[in-house]
Amino acid sequence: MKLRKFIEAGLLLAGGFVLHQIMPPLIAGMKPDMSLLMLFVVILLYPERDLVLVSGLAAGMISALTTTFPGGQVANMIDKPLTAFTVLGIVLLAEKLTVLKQFKLRLGLIGALGTMVSGSLFLGTASLIVALPQSFAALFTAVVLPATLANTVGLYFVYPVVAKIKEQLPTTEVVSNDKAA
Template sequence: MKLRRVIEASLLLAGGFVLHQIMPPLIAGMKPDMSLLMLFVVVLLYPEKKLTLLSGLVTGVISALTTTFPGGQVANMIDKPITSFSVLFMILLADHLKLPMKFKLGVIGVLGTIISGSIFLGAASMMVSLPQSFVVLFMSVVLPAALLNTGFLYAIYPIVIQIKKLLPEYDMGSEKEAA
């Protein structure tokens, strides 16, 4: 795992934290977890097991620290690493099948968010009583979040790719040789 990739992933996850903070609650104090969006971007950029695990754990911690849902701290810590590996599996499968990027983004945005929301609600319901039924929360929070994340993923991923193209590749080895 290269330090540059870890730093880039950290910056993207910090952006996800900001998005998560500004997202208003939709129902019963629950709000879509927009930090998932940046988790998806990180795993799309760097489909590596170690970085996927690290990003899932960091996103879980960030979401746990900022959640307004009772019992959401533990649910986030369970949900995010599982979701990150689910997304990694989807990416690897889509790459193997040679699916176009636009299709891959849509599948990851929708299914990744649905997996995350389902695990979160399931884990939270085992620890505390949900403010509404699972189905009501799934329909009113998870599905709209899936649509939002997918739309934002289509918008943000190309921007991140363009920014990465503008950044020079910095290789510490070549600098030592030049000196």
């Protein structure tokens, strides 16, 4: 795996960190995790198992460091890698299903399902660690569903921009001038 892919993924996840920081809490100290949006972009650009694992772990650490939810540190570290592999599965499955050949439909599915899986895993894990401040259903409705809408719509705007920028980046190859004597 090329180091360049890891660097690009890191930069995108750093952008996700910024989005996560500026998002205000909605209810009970929970705020939609907009860093998921950038994790989804990374997976769409590089659907490779090793990079998905590292990106999921990095997104989990970033979210764990910035969470305002009690018990959210552990929940994020569990949720993000599992969500990353779920989204990778959706991406790989979508390539094989003729029904999902239309890319816009695929983006919507990834944004919606990925965010709902992440929110469910987060809330489920957090409920095992600490008592939720409100019911699972109330938190899912008040936080996860708005985040699902935001991530899905955001993916339609962000992914094409990032893909276009990536397409225009120069590719560099290391050329060695060393000659065997």
